[in-house]
Amino acid sequence: MKTRVSLSLVLVAALAACSSASTEWTPLPSGAEPPANCARADADGVIEISADQLLFSAPCMVAPAGVAFVVRFTNDEAPPHNVAIYSDSTTTTTYLVGEVFSGPGVTKDSPVAALPAGDYYFRCDVHPEMNGALYVR
Numbered sequence: 001m002k003t004r005v006s007l008s009l010v011l012v013a014a015l016a017a018c019s020s021a022s023t024e025w026t027p028l029p030s031g032a033e034p035p036a037n038c039a040r041a042d043a044d045g046v047i048e049i050s051a052d053q054l055l056f057s058a059p060c061m062v063a064p065a066g067v068a069f070v071v072r073f074t075n076d077e078a079p080p081h082n083v084a085i086y087s088d089s090t091t092t093t094t095y096l097v098g099e100v101f102s103g104p105g106v107t108k109d110s111p112v113a114a115l116p117a118g119d120y121y122f123r124c125d126v127h128p129e130m131n132g133a134l135y136v137r
């Protein structure tokens with residue numbers, strides 16, 4: 001019994017550490033280069049991102065400023081996810097609410113209207129702890 005309680009506490013601590021790390025959202029200093037590990041729009045303006053194990057495949061996305069683009073989202077697991085884009089983590093202004101769907105192996109495209117250069121926020125609306133920054137440059 002005692003072992004079980006300790007294990008639960010460890011799990012709770014691990015989950016808490018995980019979610020507090022991933023809900024961190026800090027805009028970059030003005031003009032700063034987005035991190036190299038962001039998912040980037042290709043020549044056709046398509047950003048590919050996926051979800052598995054309740055995580056997005058990239059911690060950030062980069063889109064071109066002033067040009068419409070597409071978020072091509074693949075759900076690689078059964079739990080339902082979506083991609084939604086907001087002005088920031090307060091979700092005051094909404095730019096995309098992608099369809100929520102289950103996988104695995106299901107891909108859907110969501111068109112996004114042109115955005116001015118800046119730092120935005122994306123998340124899964126079902127699991128808000130799944131989130132990241134969208135850098136429009």
Ligand SMILES: [Cu+2]
Pocket residue numbers: 079080081082124125126127130
């Ligand atoms: Cu989700």
